[in-house]
Amino acid sequence: MQQYNAIKVKHPDALLLFRVGDFYETFGEDAIKASKILGIILTHRNNGGDKTELAGFPHHSLNTYLPKLVRAGERVAICDQLEDPKMTKSIVKRGVTELVTPGVALNDDILTSKSNNFLGALHFGPRNFGIAFLDISTGEFLTAEGSMDQMDKLLQNFSPSELLISKSHKTEISEKLGPAYHTFFLEDWIFQEDYAHESLTQHFKTKNLKGFGIDHLKNGIIAAGAIFHYLSETQHTRLQHITKIQRIAEEDHIWMDRFTIKNLELYQSHNANAITLVDVIDKTISPMGGRLLKRWLALPLKNLEGIKKRHRVVAHLKASQDQLEKLQHWIKPMGDLERLISKLATGKINPREVIQLKNSLEAVVPIKQLAQESENEAMAQMGTQLDACEALRSKIKEVLKEEAPIQIAKGDVIAEGYSEELDELRALAFSSKDYLDKMSARETENTGITSLKIASNNVFGYYIEVRNTHKDKVPESWIRKQTLVNAERYITEELKEYEAKILGAEERILHLEQQLFEQLLMWMQEYIAPVQKNAYLIAQLDCLGSFAELAHQNQYVCPEMDDSTVLEIKEGRHPVIEKQLPLGESYIANDLTLNRDDQQIIMVTGPNMSGKSAILRQTALVVLLAQMGSFVPASSARIGLVDKIFTRVGASDNISLGESTFMVEMNETASILNNLSERSLVLLDEIGRGTSTYDGISIAWAISEYLHEHPSRAKTLFATHYHELNEMTKTFERIKNFNVSVKELKNKVLFLRKLVPGGSEHSFGIHVAQMAGMPQQVVQKASKILKKLEKSHSSEEISDKLQQVGQNEMQLSFFNLDDPLLEEIRDEILHLDIDTLTPVEALMKLNEIKRLLSKKKKASS
Numbered sequence: 001m002q003q004y005n006a007i008k009v010k011h012p013d014a015l016l017l018f019r020v021g022d023f024y025e026t027f028g029e030d031a032i033k034a035s036k037i038l039g040i041i042l043t044h045r046n047n048g049g050d051k052t053e054l055a056g057f058p059h060h061s062l063n064t065y066l067p068k069l070v071r072a073g074e075r076v077a078i079c080d081q082l083e084d085p086k087m088t089k090s091i092v093k094r095g096v097t098e099l100v101t102p103g104v105a106l107n108d109d110i111l112t113s114k115s116n117n118f119l120g121a122l123h124f125g126p127r128n129f130g131i132a133f134l135d136i137s138t139g140e141f142l143t144a145e146g147s148m149d150q151m152d153k154l155l156q157n158f159s160p161s162e163l164l165i166s167k168s169h170k171t172e173i174s175e176k177l178g179p180a181y182h183t184f185f186l187e188d189w190i191f192q193e194d195y196a197h198e199s200l201t202q203h204f205k206t207k208n209l210k211g212f213g214i215d216h217l218k219n220g221i222i223a224a225g226a227i228f229h230y231l232s233e234t235q236h237t238r239l240q241h242i243t244k245i246q247r248i249a250e251e252d253h254i255w256m257d258r259f260t261i262k263n264l265e266l267y268q269s270h271n272a273n274a275i276t277l278v279d280v281i282d283k284t285i286s287p288m289g290g291r292l293l294k295r296w297l298a299l300p301l302k303n304l305e306g307i308k309k310r311h312r313v314v315a316h317l318k319a320s321q322d323q324l325e326k327l328q329h330w331i332k333p334m335g336d337l338e339r340l341i342s343k344l345a346t347g348k349i350n351p352r353e354v355i356q357l358k359n360s361l362e363a364v365v366p367i368k369q370l371a372q373e374s375e376n377e378a379m380a381q382m383g384t385q386l387d388a389c390e391a392l393r394s395k396i397k398e399v400l401k402e403e404a405p406i407q408i409a410k411g412d413v414i415a416e417g418y419s420e421e422l423d424e425l426r427a428l429a430f431s432s433k434d435y436l437d438k439m440s441a442r443e444t445e446n447t448g449i450t451s452l453k454i455a456s457n458n459v460f461g462y463y464i465e466v467r468n469t470h471k472d473k474v475p476e477s478w479i480r481k482q483t484l485v486n487a488e489r490y491i492t493e494e495l496k497e498y499e500a501k502i503l504g505a506e507e508r509i510l511h512l513e514q515q516l517f518e519q520l521l522m523w524m525q526e527y528i529a530p531v532q533k534n535a536y537l538i539a540q541l542d543c544l545g546s547f548a549e550l551a552h553q554n555q556y557v558c559p560e561m562d563d564s565t566v567l568e569i570k571e572g573r574h575p576v577i578e579k580q581l582p583l584g585e586s587y588i589a590n591d592l593t594l595n596r597d598d599q600q601i602i603m604v605t606g607p608n609m610s611g612k613s614a615i616l617r618q619t620a621l622v623v624l625l626a627q628m629g630s631f632v633p634a635s636s637a638r639i640g641l642v643d644k645i646f647t648r649v650g651a652s653d654n655i656s657l658g659e660s661t662f663m664v665e666m667n668e669t670a671s672i673l674n675n676l677s678e679r680s681l682v683l684l685d686e687i688g689r690g691t692s693t694y695d696g697i698s699i700a701w702a703i704s705e706y707l708h709e710h711p712s713r714a715k716t717l718f719a720t721h722y723h724e725l726n727e728m729t730k731t732f733e734r735i736k737n738f739n740v741s742v743k744e745l746k747n748k749v750l751f752l753r754k755l756v757p758g759g760s761e762h763s764f765g766i767h768v769a770q771m772a773g774m775p776q777q778v779v780q781k782a783s784k785i786l787k788k789l790e791k792s793h794s795s796e797e798i799s800d801k802l803q804q805v806g807q808n809e810m811q812l813s814f815f816n817l818d819d820p821l822l823e824e825i826r827d828e829i830l831h832l833d834i835d836t837l838t839p840v841e842a843l844m845k846l847n848e849i850k851r852l853l854s855k856k857k858k859a860s861s
């Protein structure tokens with residue numbers, strides 16, 4: 001326990017797995033946690049009078065239990081026995097050999113093949129923030145700098161499994177980010193430029209970081225440095241596969257903030273079982289392709305040529321199905337090239353995986369040929385860049401046996417003919433059967449013992465076994481070793497000598513195989529960079545093939561891209577909803593046009609459940625798919641490059657952050673209005689519904705007016721239940737009304753789901769309540785109240801008022817102006833001539849207004 005305590009003190013934040021003989025044990029608090037997470041039994045033991053909790057599992061089950069602990073967010077320190085217990089008389093030396101944390105994992109059981117596992121670090125700079133992400137299992141290392149909003153968005157995109165932050169920002173970060181990430185706090189001194197710069201240049205063996213284009217990102221470098229520090233703290237020092245650090249060039253990609261990523265349900269949905277966009281569009285067949293597709297979705301392009309280049313490859317592959325099939329045929333069995341090569345770098349690769357790496361590289365040969373011969377220029381270029389790593393493959397073939405086992409200790413790893421010494425030793429070991437057969441025949445003849453058997457076991461080594469019936473025939477020179485019920489076992493001088501020779505050979509074989517395997521791994525290190533490049537090229541081909549497959553299966557078309565600001569979608573569909581409709585129902589496609597000239601803002605009205613949100617989202621998804629390089633679910637689409645997509649959904653629940661839902665809604669909308677650009681696409685879904693009707697209408701109206709008047713003239717879709725907003729089109733020329741049509745039958749509403757010009761009259765909310773099984777009593781009462789309300793407050797009245805305000809542009813709380821006193825005050829102020837007013841006169845005026853107000857107050861009380 002003394003030894004345990006001394007080690008535990010060094011790793012207070014980690015759950016310590018302490019190797020004791022054949023078990024990994026946990027003690028105290030760790031044991032309580034481990035037993036809960038792993039469902040293993042918690043016991044106690046008396047430790048010098050103190051009761052200590054204890055829970056453990058057999059060492060060979062580490063691969064089963066470790067992932068469970070890490071997935072539960074634990075950092076796990078593995079403490080092993082560092083010497084053979086047989087060789088020491090005192091207590092066995094022990095030490096932590098690896099610290100596995102959620103963000104630093106290489107174990108296949110912890111990782112998900114089609115997702116990256118990023119470790120993130122966030123640095124709070126004096127003016128802005130720096131961020132870095134590393135996936136140690138693939139070697140990808142990225143950094144960026146910017147505002148908290150940008151950091152927030154990147155965190156949402158890369159969703160790191162663990163986030164490093166300096167201790168002094170502990171409270172700040174939980175306020176800013178909420179409980180969404182596993183955070184780990186490092187000492188403040190680690191976040192320093194000099195230290196970071198030195199760690200990075202030392203690792204990359206460069207003088208500075210200019211070559212990576214990140215030299216000017218001081219805060220980003222500090223964050224990256226913190227990641228390197230953490231790696232050494234967690235005993236991860238073999239990092240040759242981290243060959244570069246890349247800047248996340250945000251200006252090259254569509255800007256989507258985290259609300260948009262969430263609202264569009266790109267990779268996550270608020271409902272864990274719901275299908276997301278990535279579930280529908282991901283047809284990749286390799287792990288690295290799957291990971292790249294997610295990256296492309298997070299960072300859609302803004303560069304016209306880049307987008308068109310991807311579209312051209314997709315069109316080519318879609319048109320030549322046989323090429324696509326061949327490509328898929330070769331990529332499929334490839335395995336995870338990127339993670340295999342990382343395992344080589346970190347020293348975790350096993351013989352079977354080296355063979356797998358070789359086989360994967362063999363598949364590069366036909367892919368290279370196919371791509372090179374392609375008529376598509378981009379594909380041909382990728383083909384030229386692919387490196388079939390001829391020398392590497394033939395070396396592996398020469399050194400390893402094709403059926404090499406996973407564990408080197410099992411032997412039979414190195415191929416015959418590679419090492420003369422090994423071949424000789426093997427000959428000796430394998431000839432043993434022959435030799436023993438001969439010896440057995442000879443002894444039978446000499447002694448006349450017919451049931452004589454020569455064999456070996458782990459405890460007694462080689463022996464001759466004689467059944468009791470022949471016991472009296474045993475020569476005197478034989479030495480008895482073991483007595484069984486029906487037989488005796490003996491050893492002879494000759495057998496003893498033979499045993500020494502054989503055992504020596506077997507030990508030597510094992511040692512030699514290990515040595516040769518390690519030499520091979522050393523030799524292979526040079527190929528890390530070329531294999532990584534191959535992995536990236538294959539991932540790209542896989543993604544583009546996936547787009548072609550998607551387009552083929554779902555009738556997607558190639559969008560026409562240009563640098564106009566027009567958006568014209570014909571018969572557009574929602575890629576996810578169309579896949580989820582009940583059998584027999586088909587998705588109703590819709591046309592939609594937005595531009596900056598005459599149709600900048602569309603007010604989409606329509607009853608509940610009619611499909612307003614679907615239209616909004618499908619528009620964003622079509623743009624997003626197009627700009628990530630995919631074809632789109634429509635019959636045709638013309639898309640002028642979009643640089644920002646904003647979506648806001650009214651009164652979305654955000655209770656977990658402890659903010660009022662309406663406050664969140666307003667916050668989110670404010671950030672849109674402050675970041676508009678000419679190429680922005682804005683989708684507002686029932687903004688304003690989180691407050692009283694009058695407040696809501698007023699806010700929705702003011703927001704729409706702002707968008708209309710803003711010089712950016714950002715294209716906007718506004719779904720709303722406030723029919724009053726339909727009046728806006730009279731005053732604002734670029735606002736147009738559309739509604740999602742329904743057909744009213746006797747007692748039923750039929751959803752036609754067609755977007756047609758014009759406003760709509762009713763919401764049919766009560767109808768939806770009825771569909772939902774609300775008691776008849778409630779439905780009838782609601783209908784009565786609705787009729788009354790409609791009589792007393794016609795929506796025209798409200799919109800008339802709104803328009804007046806639009807012209808007057810004086811105050812916001814115009815509804816209170818029904819009060820004659822307030823009207824009087826307003827007129828007084830309007831008639832003031834401030835240019836000629838003296839300060840004393842102004843004060844007197846103010847006093848007069850005050851007097852009027854207090855008179856009113858008295859009267860009302």
Ligand SMILES: Nc1ncnc2c1ncn2[C@@H]1O[C@H](COP(=O)(O)OP(=O)(O)OP(=O)(O)O)[C@@H](O)[C@H]1O
Nearest residue numbers: 577586587588589607608609610611612613614753
């Ligand atoms: N074009 C369409 N074709 C077929 N089904 C559709 C279509 N659009 C929407 N739907 C179906 O109707 C459901 C409701 O659509 P949606 O959420 O867009 O309605 P909404 O008008 O925004 O409703 P609410 O006003 O109540 O929020 C969707 O979940 C989908 O199943």
